[in-house]
Amino acid sequence: MSVAALDTHPVPSCVHGLHALLDTVPTAAWDGLDPAEVRRLLAEIGRAEARLSAHKMAAARVLEKARRAAANGDGPRPGTGTSTGATISIDFGGDRSGADALVNTAERIEEQTTLTEAALAAGEITMKQADILSRALAKLPEDVTSEQRLMCEKTLLKDAQKLTLKDLRRRAARITETYRKTVDEVDADEDELLRKKEEAARAKTSFSMWDNNDGTVTGRFTLPEAQGAMLKTALDALAAPHQKVGTVNAATGQMDEVGFGQTYPQRLGHAFATLVEHLPADSLPSNGGVSAVVTVNLDLDTLMGGVKAAGLSDGTRISAGEARRLACSAQLVPMVLNGSPLPLDLGSANRYFNRSSRRAMEKRDGGCTTPGCDRDARWTEAHHLNPYAISKTTDIRDGALLCSFHHHRAHEQSWIGRINPDDEHVEWKTPGSETWQRNTRWRP
Ligand SMILES: [Zn+2]
Ligand SMILES: [Zn+2]
Structure with a gap:
């Protein structure tokens, strides 16, 4: 195209015209407009954005085709980027992944759809809706005819007008119902889509964690969404509610410590730790005879309130109080040693209430x-008033409920507890207190 032709070409004059128009309106001009009018105009700007994205896609396609032609030794290479997405992001914004997505969607829309680009260019649907539509059409079964494909596209364009993005995605998964004769066939099509999605999710599944060398580990994971939902539900159920937990100071009557997890992520973190402690020790598969469960190895003295640190079977050292608490309620196997090579308690499964x-x-x-x-x-967690290794009983006259925070405290500070012989309620002697005290909550 000659330079003279560029002056009259509609694209550059449109783009320059847009800039010239925008130059006449400062953003402060919105102040003072009637809110109802602002809403209407905002929706109009959304439509204009959708129309512009249709042009961005068309432009990206031209660049991509030129790049391919250049790779075949046919014409000059457009830009210096390693890909069309890279070139676009170098020219404006630096958003490489956004530019790659633009190129991908542009190609998918050209290959898979008939009416979608025109609907986008007319401002009838948004870029995100166009993306969902083209993905859905790309996943239609192989036996689809071009007529059926067009019917699906028309239906989705209509549905996009009333559905949220999430619902549009779900609706798109069953779009073959526009031409299938029976519900069974549609069910089978959706099942096939889900099966492929799950297979892809399994391929992406990963887990890694590393030692921060400060007593914590940090990790990251990618899970299929079903297992993600299971994990989230379990953590939400275990995360303590919004109340504050602490220890009431006998002198002031005020909480003098604040318990675990003030923020939601902190509470989820403690819930995750609890979940890990409660993995079923006796039913995890073993790895070629190697136990899948760590044991906590502690001396009888430590179990009875001593201060000698204990160890986990992988070599991790833990404090005496933490060892007692783990031996009390976690699904760990405590090995209690008493000077002889054979442990006193092999951690039988009977130790749980x-x-x-x-x-x-x-x-x-x-x-x-x-x-x-x-x-x-x-x-709450069920605490043994006397260590199971000694009492060998899970009688409720040996048990007391403690929240996770106080369960930690009880073992750290070796609280002494008992069942009151008269009314059979739990009573504690906490550090610094010589008298038995109890929780006076109202009981129906
Ligand atoms: Zn306990
Ligand atoms: Zn408590």
């Missing part, structure tokens, strides 16, 4: 048994 004992304790205690704590029973 069963469902009915747990329910009986919920009824009796109503929640955390620490004086002043208001955590209800859902947020």
